[in-house]
Amino acid sequence: MVFNWFRRQFAPESPEDEMPDVDESVSEVESTPKSDDSSAEADDPDTSGEAKPDYLNWAKAAFENIQQQQEAAAETPEATEPAEQPEPAEQPEEPTEQSATISEASEETHTDETEVLAEESSESSAEAEEAATPEPVMEPSEPEPPPIPEPEQTPQILSQGADAVNAEPVAEAVDFDEGFIWSAEVLAAQGRRPEDVSVEEITWLKKLRRGLGKTRQGLVNQIKAVVGQGPLNQDGVTEIETLLLQADVGVTATDRVLEALQTKLRAETLPPDEAIDYLKQLLREMLEEPYQKDYAPAITPERGTLNIWLMTGVNGAGKTTTIGKITHVAKQSGYNCLIAAADTFRAAAVEQVKVWGARSGVDVIANPGQNTDPAAVVYDAIAAAHSRESDLLLVDTAGRLQNKKNLMTELEKVRRIIDKKAPQAKVESLLVLDATLGQNGLRQAQVFSEAAQLTGVVLTKLDGTAKGGVALAVVQQLGLPIRFIGAGEGITDLRPFSSYEFVEALLSS
Numbered sequence: 156m157v158f159n160w161f162r163r164q165f166a167p168e169s170p171e172d173e174m175p176d177v178d179e180s181v182s183e184v185e186s187t188p189k190s191d192d193s194s195a196e197a198d199d200p201d202t203s204g205e206a207k208p209d210y211l212n213w214a215k216a217a218f219e220n221i222q223q224q225q226e227a228a229a230e231t232p233e234a235t236e237p238a239e240q241p242e243p244a245e246q247p248e249e250p251t252e253q254s255a256t257i258s259e260a261s262e263e264t265h266t267d268e269t270e271v272l273a274e275e276s277s278e279s280s281a282e283a284e285e286a287a288t289p290e291p292v293m294e295p296s297e298p299e300p301p302p303i304p305e306p307e308q309t310p311q312i313l314s315q316g317a318d319a320v321n322a323e324p325v326a327e328a329v330d331f332d333e334g335f336i337w338s339a340e341v342l343a344a345q346g347r348r349p350e351d352v353s354v355e356e357i358t359w360l361k362k363l364r365r366g367l368g369k370t371r372q373g374l375v376n377q378i379k380a381v382v383g384q385g386p387l388n389q390d391g392v393t394e395i396e397t398l399l400l401q402a403d404v405g406v407t408a409t410d411r412v413l414e415a416l417q418t419k420l421r422a423e424t425l426p427p428d429e430a431i432d433y434l435k436q437l438l439r440e441m442l443e444e445p446y447q448k449d450y451a452p453a454i455t456p457e458r459g460t461l462n463i464w465l466m467t468g469v470n471g472a473g474k475t476t477t478i479g480k481i482t483h484v485a486k487q488s489g490y491n492c493l494i495a496a497a498d499t500f501r502a503a504a505v506e507q508v509k510v511w512g513a514r515s516g517v518d519v520i521a522n523p524g525q526n527t528d529p530a531a532v533v534y535d536a537i538a539a540a541h542s543r544e545s546d547l548l549l550v551d552t553a554g555r556l557q558n559k560k561n562l563m564t565e566l567e568k569v570r571r572i573i574d575k576k577a578p579q580a581k582v583e584s585l586l587v588l589d590a591t592l593g594q595n596g597l598r599q600a601q602v603f604s605e606a607a608q609l610t611g612v613v614l615t616k617l618d619g620t621a622k623g624g625v626a627l628a629v630v631q632q633l634g635l636p637i638r639f640i641g642a643g644e645g646i647t648d649l650r651p652f653s654s655y656e657f658v659e660a661l662l663s664s
């Protein structure tokens with residue numbers, strides 16, 4: 156059995172034995188507390204007036220279960236080593252002997268595709284010439300790292316050694332501490348059973364809570380102090396407004412929260428804890444609003460078809476790191492993955508993604524030349540994904556080009572190739588945003604949303620920032636769902652987004 160992080164459940168290792176992908180929008184919603192007005196009071200354990208379940212006993216049972224899992228794993232000879240490894244250096248590393256190996260499949264891939272590649276490539280060079288005037292808009296001041304000499308110019312499949320990293324740290328130490336009990340309570344409140352909890356979930360929740368510590372700091376206690384005094388007076392409104400704006404919740408979302416809080420507190424007097432519970436419910440509803448429109452509550456790679464996730468975002472937002480982390484999670488969850496190194500604008504980016512591919516044990520399709528056609532890489536990667544029957548192809552893209560027009564043209568072209576070469580694929584176009592930039596990051600989103608038909612956001616660097624509230628601004632201002640959140644530089648520091656867990660980590664005292 157593997158723990159499927161996208162479905163949040165243990166699943167059989169063989170995809171054939173897995174439960175069919177019925178209506179995901181239904182099954183995923185059921186795993187999180189409902190948030191529509193009519194059902195929230197009844198379903199949310201925090202807001203119902205009923206006695207709370209015995210979370211401590213639940214936590215004890217989960218702890219025992221985890222210990223048993225770990226003992227069983229320790230007895231399994233193939234249990235692998237912890238996956239936490241040093242992060243890639245800022246500067247690209249030399250390709251390892253392993254990462255430079257060209258697998259046999261490489262030749263398979265670009266046999267009959269050469270004409271199309273040539274066609275697309277010539278289009279690309281014409282476009283490159285057309286946009287010859289350097290007009291840096293994305294990050295003009297950062298010098299480009301020196302190009303890395305590459306021996307050949309043909310696309311490669313870089314075999315990273317599929318067994319390099321194929322397990323979470325199974326023997327990860329876990330203590331029955333305050334963080335464990337808090338995490339257990341969060342899982343129990345979502346209807347989970349103690350025997351179905353994995354150690355990685357506990358570890359992640361603890362990490363998320365720690366990561367959001369700076370945003371949370373003072374927020375909960377100060378809000379409690381204000382709301383515990385009955386209807387909000389002007390001073391109270393101003394105080395909460397300031398707190399939310401400081402957490403980078405954004406003006407639109409802050410106004411909505413204040414309006415709802417004022418209405419609620421005018422209607423009834425709530426003790427501080429209940430006021431916080433009401434606030435939690437409000438924030439969850441806001442984060443889940445995209446699910447009421449065009450988006451399913453979660454993205455899960457669909458079996459039996461190719462899923463392509465296009466990763467966009469400015470340099471430094473964390474695209475490459477995120478790709479490494481997602482492939483790790485996906486591989487852990489039993490999916491076959493492949494990476495397309497389509498940020499060909501910066502040679503260092505290709506090297507960096509290779510390092511992450513090696514870490515997660517996922518092959519990388521790359522064209523070693525600098526400034527080669529990213530659409531050609533994507534074309535080759537799709538061919539490789541088809542021939543290997545991969546479940547998930549992650550595409551790294553450039554975050555900076557000579558100018559905004561080039562960036563958009565390139566993204567549009569990559570998108571066209573995907574639509575042409577893999578018309579049946581389930582495509583997600585994810586914008587990677589650095590949470591530490593807060594509202595500033597949102598402005599960059601516009602460029603990408605025009606060119607890449609965005610379907611969701613990955614919020615990175617939530618650890619150590621006081622701007623965690625930006626998640627609400629993202630959803631409110633872009634109208635897009637958050638799909639993953641990153642809270643650290645390690646390979647296990649990113650997970651699919653859960654509004655329930657996020658809000659608990661943000662507002663639990």
Ligand SMILES: Nc1nc2c(ncn2[C@@H]2O[C@H](COP(=O)(O)OP(=O)(O)OP(=O)(O)O)[C@@H](O)[C@H]2O)c(=O)[nH]1
Nearest residue numbers: 470471472473474475476554615616641642643644
């Ligand atoms: N603290 C923290 N750092 C992160 C996180 N995600 C990424 N980083 C760091 O952010 C830096 C930039 O990440 P990259 O993945 O290289 O960003 P990128 O968007 O791919 O940038 P380019 O490759 O230059 O386009 C790296 O030092 C990462 O370790 C996170 O969740 N938390």
